[in-house]
Amino acid sequence: MFLKALPLLLGMVMSTQGYGYLELPTEKINQFGTKLVYCEYQGVNMLPDSMWRTADCEQCECSSSGLFCEGFGYNAGVFGAPDGCDVVKDGCDIRLVVSTDHTKDCKPFQEGPPPGFFGSLHGPFGHPPGPPPPPQPYGAPSDEFGPPLEHFEPPL
Template sequence: MAAMLLTVLSLALLAAANLIHGAAFISMPKEMTIRYGTKDHQRTVVRRYCEWNGQKVLLGSTWTTACCMHCTCTGYGLECYTHGVYMTPPGCLVLVNEVCEVEIVDSSDPNRPCQSLTVGPPGGVVTPGIQLEAK
């Protein structure tokens, strides 16, 4: 009985895996001090920034890397995340396309959408009031 419960819990966690995004704060924001004017009439400005690959990035900046990581520099630090973990039916493949969108395609022909996703739920039973949609 315990083994069956463990199996059910493991399957539930794996089924939820496609909703997980791997977010991480890579670094805390840094500060740099800039002094303007002469010694007698000086103004000091403290500018906060994030650092990415040796570059200083202003707060509020957002970008996508060539590896399809989405990054944002906030007052809390630099946050970058990827698409996460996806479970696919047999014969399907997760593909990240040219504009970093996730597509689930047929593993034998990556130009076609995965046919297993368009079949519907197991047993063909649809709960009334719930629309199923392939994305």
Template sequence: MFRSFALLLTVSSALILVTEVHGSCFFSPAQMTQICSKDMVTCEYAGIKFLEGAMFNTSDCISCNCDSVGLSCCGFGSNSEVSSEYRVVQYGCEFKIEKT
């Protein structure tokens, strides 16, 4: 009985931690750029232009997607946000959340 309760408590705690993570996102509008005499939709990130349809992850744990509207980027892994009652322990883009 005690083991079942302990397991339930552990799973519940893990689910609570997961719901405390919020993505950190930003957006920039697409631009029309002439490439080889053709107008192409591009998105710019860190001074680099990407064609529509490009998807990439940066070394600082940001995932980006360029579409016809613009560039949408969100932090992942350790670059996500957590509520103030928790802290993030980082291992590259992987992380562990601990209660403070």
């Protein structure tokens, strides 16, 4: 099964910080000639349209296309922490803790993030500084969108 999923897994690892994988479904014919389709997950056969989450912070879905699993919560990807804080796993959630004492929550922004933290185009809370600009009136189609259609030549 792993070799079937390897090309997709490699493509996903290069394009994301989290992880996900796809395995093709298993197909068997039973003693009555009925075609059975299922996904195998850790030794358990799951029927298509099944969805589940594990204590390992993985969510999976079995469909007629196969088994797709990806990390969620702590296993969703790489998380960065502000200076003086570490990211730790709390169940499947992430928690910011003080780097020197993992028993204490880290609250790096007591008054909100510093100005410019989210980029130079936004104020401290993600909105552009100052009042919003007034709405612009719509011009005639030839002013706003170029010349009228009758000025265009048909393609040859």
